[in-house]
Amino acid sequence: MRSDYLFTSESVSEGHPDKVADQISDAVVDLFLSKDPEARVACETMTTTNKVVLAGEIRCKGVFENGHWAEGALEEIEAAARATVKRIGYEQSGFHWQTFEFENNLHAQSAHIAQGVDESGNKDEGAGDQGIMFGYATDETPDYMPATLYYSHRILEKMAEDRHAKAVSFLEPDAKSQVTLQYEGGVPVRATALVVSTQHAPGYFYDGNEGSPELYKELRDYVVGVMTDVLPDGFITGETKIYVNPTGRFEIGGPDGDAGLTGRKIIVDTYGGASPHGGGAFSGKDPTKVDRSAAYIARYLAKNVVAAGLAKRCTIQLSYAIGIAEPLSIYVDTHGTGTVDEAKIEALLPQLVRLTPKGIRTHLGLNKPIYQASAAYGHFGRKADGDFFSWEKTDLVDQLKAAL
Structure with a gap:
């Protein structure tokens, strides 16, 4: 590593x-x-x-x-x-x-x-499609998410909160963020580059020729303030490269500026590139589709492994075949940070949770109208709240510790 x-x-x-x-x-x-x-x-x-x-x-x-x-x-x-x-x-x-x-x-x-x-006779409910799904957790942040993605999400969430609250007048809905962190000893210690491009009200840009330097400064100062509030103290230094709307004017945005399609932001939805992704998107799918439900249970299991202190990082892969209930394989990788053998974790996890589509839906309570809340700012690293984000709970920790 x-x-x-x-x-x-x-x-x-x-x-x-x-x-x-x-x-x-x-x-x-x-x-x-x-x-x-x-x-x-x-x-x-x-x-x-x-x-x-x-x-x-x-x-x-x-x-x-x-x-x-x-x-x-x-x-x-x-x-x-x-x-x-x-x-x-x-x-x-x-x-x-x-x-x-x-x-x-x-x-x-x-x-x-x-x-x-569908279930029928003695046949258990099968997977809605074939595929591979990954779950990941790391102890870099309190929510067990990669720090680069965690802060990228938080910057945009804060900007959206301010826009909805009308705390600022110049923000429009479309925006992107990017966070580059320096890791030392495997730990994030500082930001080397931060990028935000945000749709804005007319005039809040300056490209050296057109626009208003004063209005652009107001927008830039606000965005830098959000970055400073979100990132830990000391992460932004005098050497951090900060880019705010680096192309200049961004007044035409959203679906008017570019077509949108369901499922094109799967890396934003998951782990920001810090973990593999099996390829399937989540949004628009009911929980019988293992693209969604098995990715949720894999995250749940990986997070509990890390929360139990069995590893500092954990990746879990599950695989399924259409119409077949049980997973074809379970793979655990603790990236050299584990305190117990990965094969023992692989053997234990199916004893704690039945990893069939129906078993997953039952364990996490997925047959409920809970999904729109997950469709922006990531499906993972969110706060479990009643029926919402049940896959973020760490209620297997004691069982994992006792068994391993």
């Missing part, structure tokens, strides 16, 4: 076009699960200039059965999409929650998929 190095992660705000798409897709998931806890949803969203398009496969009692929509269901779906865009804050000429064109192409789930997933 390298101990001295630079590492970088990025985040995007709730108003980034891809994140708008993720949040709409998860609003549809939540709507359907609120009607039917056993709903099947695979909802993809595309956003562009004043347009939102849904596509995918669904099955939901009381909403869509036997190929027919229930009365009022189509209106509810459209209302959920518009409410999501309104909450984010888009009221711009190029993308406005009231006026965007809405297109719904959701249709019935394939019977050939359903036959492999």
Whole structure:
């Protein structure tokens, strides 16, 4: 393991076009699960200039059965999409929650998929698709997340809070951040580079020729203040390179500036590049899809391993085949930081949690409308709160310590 190095992660705000798409897709998931806890949803969203398009496969009692929509269901779906865009804050000429064109192409789930997933007779519920899923945890931060991603998320969250509270007048919804940290002895010690690009009100830029130096300074000073508040004392030094809107003007943003698609920010959603990702996106999928639920349980298990003091870092891989209940493999890597043999952890974990799709959903309580909250600022490293973010709990620590 390298101990001295630079590492970088990025985040995007709730108003980034891809994140708008993720949040709409998860609003549809939540709507359907609120009607039917056993709903099947695979909802993809595309956003562009004043347009939102849904596509995918669904099955939901009381909403869509036997190929027919229930009365009022189509209106509810459209209302959920518009409410999501309104909450984010888009009221711009190029993308406005009231006026965007809405297109719904959701249709019935394939019977050939359903036959492999559904319980029947002596057959347990199978995985909704084949795939590999990863979970990761590190003791770098109190939330057991990579520090570079943790601070990237927090910068944008703080800016969004200030925008919604109208503490500043010049911020618009679309933004990106990037944090580069110097690691020494495997520990993050300082920031070498910080980047924020944020959509802004007219005039709050200066490129050397156009714009207002005074207004740009107001925006830059605010962003640097947020960075200073979020990062630990001493992380920002006189040598830290800070870039705020380095390309200049950023007035056209969100879906009006670039098309958005569900599932294009999977590294932002997970570990900022500090861990592998199996490839599957989370948003828009009900919890029978192991792309989502197995990634959640892998994070849960890895976090409990680190919280129990069995390792400083832990990566867990699970693999599944469509229609098959039990995982095909379980792999644990503690990256040379473990206090017990990884094979012992691999053998113990399935004894603590049944790692079938139904076992995962039951253990974490996933058949609930809890997903839109996860669709911006990361699915991991969040505070467990009632039914929300149950995969962030550390309630296996005592069992792990006792067994190992």
